[in-house]
Amino acid sequence: MPDTARSFQVSRYVGLALDPIHVGTGGSRLGRVDLTIVRDPVTRVPKIPGSSLAGVLRAYAAMAQQDKHPNRQVNGKQKPYYPDCAGQGQPKQDGTGGHCGQPDCPICTVFGFARGDAGGFAGLAAFSDAHVLLFPVATREGPVWVTCPDSLRDIIGQPVEADGEAIYREVDGSPLNLGWLMLPVKKLGVWDSITQALKARGVTEEITRALAVVSDKLFSHVVNSNLEVRTSVSIDPGTGAAEEGALFTYEAIPRGTVLSWTVTCRDPKHFRIGNQAVTAVRSPEEVHGVVRRASTYLEHLGIGGMGTRGMGRLRVLQGGAQHIGEAL
Numbered sequence: 328m329p330d331t332a333r334s335f336q337v338s339r340y341v342g343l344a345l346d347p348i349h350v351g352t353g354g355s356r357l358g359r360v361d362l363t364i365v366r367d368p369v370t371r372v373p374k375i376p377g378s379s380l381a382g383v384l385r386a387y388a389a390m391a392q393q394d395k396h397p398n399r400q401v402n403g404k405q406k407p408y409y410p411d412c413a414g415q416g417q418p419k420q421d422g423t424g425g426h427c428g429q430p431d432c433p434i435c436t437v438f439g440f441a442r443g444d445a446g447g448f449a450g451l452a453a454f455s456d457a458h459v460l461l462f463p464v465a466t467r468e469g470p471v472w473v474t475c476p477d478s479l480r481d482i483i484g485q486p487v488e489a490d491g492e493a494i495y496r497e498v499d500g501s502p503l504n505l506g507w508l509m510l511p512v513k514k515l516g517v518w519d520s521i522t523q524a525l526k527a528r529g530v531t532e533e534i535t536r537a538l539a540v541v542s543d544k545l546f547s548h549v550v551n552s553n554l555e556v557r558t559s560v561s562i563d564p565g566t567g568a569a570e571e572g573a574l575f576t577y578e579a580i581p582r583g584t585v586l587s588w589t590v591t592c593r594d595p596k597h598f599r600i601g602n603q604a605v606t607a608v609r610s611p612e613e614v615h616g617v618v619r620r621a622s623t624y625l626e627h628l629g630i631g632g633m634g635t636r637g638m639g640r641l642r643v644l645q646g647g648a649q650h651i652g653e654a655l
């Protein structure tokens with residue numbers, strides 16, 4: 328049995344949506360929207376599942392590794408990191424492809440691998456869901472970035488009191504509209520702690536100046552009533568023209584949304600693969616290094632569907648990947 332003594336590091340990432348992001352549920356209609364996005368089952372706030380983050384980062388890490396080592400061989404055979412170690416890991420019908428599962432493969436050790444009867448490996452990095460931290464809403468004052476106590480809890484490390492039907496800001500002010508909602512504006516006591524914590528994670532001055540806090544319940548309403556909903560048509564590949572009756576709508580997390588997620592990196596020393604020590608990465612820091620390098624690709628290659636429609640790019644903010652804890 329592998330030694331699974333607990334030894335890990337947790338890093339928090341904060342990222343800014345440069346485009347609308349659509350991570351779909353793969354079906355189900357919601358009201359007038361054909362293609363819905365994934366939501367937290369309790370709060371109903373949209374999120375990006377950790378499995379989606381792990382999936383794209385795996386592919387980007389494999390691309391980076393393939394660029395560095397284009398001629399890798401395993402057991403005397405050509406075995407490219409990309410595409411073999413990216414993706415789902417199931418071999419093709421001719422037997423090629425599939426995860427290599429080698430202890431010196433940074434992709435298979437960090438992200439895990441699937442391998443038929445011989446079982447698999449869960450991977451040394453684990454991804455939380457990416458939650459909405461700050462959500463942009465148009466108001467008569469210009470864009471305001473809305474957040475709530477629930478979203479802030481892990482960022483500022485102290486409770487935030489924001490109850491009821493009000494918007495909490497730095498000072499009292501005249502009522503403000505958030506979409507169709509007109510709400511009184513009240514002063515929030517812990518304002519400086521919040522803005523300092525956000526700035527420390529790379530959130531810009533422009534956004535922290537336009538911050539507004541609402542209750543957790545109201546946050547869910549505000550986010551869900553201000554998602555991006557676009558209408559598009561399916562194109563017939565044969566004629567290049569719009570297909571008859573092929574108008575469809577899809578929703579997305581809007582550009583300017585700030586998301587937050589964590590990556591937990593385990594210590595490779597405590598794991599063995601096929602009775603061999605892991606050699607691709609030697610410490611939780613090296614596991615995190617593989618994840619961090621792949622994360623920079625999110626800004627160019629994006630996450631989620633509709634990438635060909637200019638969607639999905641996510642910039643990891645400077646200071647956004649912060650080490651927040653570890654345990655032995």
Ligand SMILES: [Zn+2]
Pocket residue numbers: 412426427428429432433434435436
């Ligand atoms: Zn591999």
